[in-house]
Amino acid sequence: MSDGDSGRKRILDSAAFILRTKGFGAARLSEIAQGAGMLAPSIYHHFKSKDEVVEEVMLSGIYRNTRHIVAKVEVLGPETAPVDRLRAAIVAHVEFLLSGDDYSSAVARSFGDLPSEMKQRVLAAYATFDSYWRDLLVAASPSGNDAQTTVARKFLIAMLDSCPSWYRAGRLGPTQIANQAADLFLGGFAP
């Protein structure tokens, strides 16, 4: 069964765009509906509540993003150095965010603002994403210090997730920003 242009998908696409651009706190159901080419009450034919729409956008975003990163890393041969695997993940994450995937950007922007019950549920999916990064960082860590790689992971993801909020198409393209992020995190600003 094709999902091509169904109402459901139009709603999710619109919600992802709104969540990416305005954030959770400012996302209005009427605006989501407008972006999907319908009026607010029509959404309830497809979803039980506004929160259900938001939650599905979050889960999709995490899933799509994780799949994209894993694919870009695992295509590298088994002989690839851990640092190069980490580099590939950084580049893949930033490129995905900046190449217009509203779902992953919605997660980057709005995850922290979700109501706590929803956040708990979404966290289960987020754990997969998080632990993949943890493994990449541990493998590439020169020190091997556990607490340090945990802090480094928090810093890294916050840094990468910020891209959609300040990036504007211009002289530097997504790939250049992505490579600079990798250079900066791995090599430092003033080595």
Added chain:
Amino acid sequence: MSDGDSGRKRILDSAAFILRTKGFGAARLSEIAQGAGMLAPSIYHHFKSKDEVVEEVMLSGIYRNTRHIVAKVEVLGPETAPVDRLRAAIVAHVEFLLSGDDYSSAVARSFGDLPSEMKQRVLAAYATFDSYWRDLLVAASPSGNDAQTTVARKFLIAMLDSCPSWYRAGRLGPTQIANQAADLFLGGFAP
């Protein structure tokens, strides 16, 4: 005239705490009032609107934070290397955020969610903060590339501002996190 425990200050303190912990979208006037030991309508004796409270928290946060960082950097002698000035700023910023200054954390958490008209006004104050970082980074940049230091600044501030959202008092104290942030940004994760 002492501002010690005036209603005005209690409201601002409470609002800063709420904005730091729940974000702009979830900040309720009734909860701000409760934290200040009064009921919601009493706030209007001190402020014209909820937005006015929020805006004053933002301006205070930016001002306090900038002043703190500048003080910690400018206490260094004029012979201090640019990299060490940048390092001092990074450490100062993280320590300030993690040592419980609700105002600076409120800015870090909620600035991106402000309604656009307010954001424009607050941006004027934020520009002072931003340009101080720009100067520090340009001075310490080995490459001197303008576009690159701009991107590096965005990444740096996003990374540092994320601290309050994930830091929990434990084995690592604020100073250790702050130093690790500086080591990571300046030296890189896998040099």
Added chain:
DNA sequence: GTCTATAATCAGATAGAC
């Protein structure tokens, strides 16, 4: 300076026609 009572507004959700 803070309260109670209430107005005004808005957003999410439901009912039922088409």
Added chain:
DNA sequence: GTCTATCTGATTATAGAC
């Protein structure tokens, strides 16, 4: 599957007593 009309609840804001 989408609409119009309406309900319900929450939230900001105002009026006026104390």
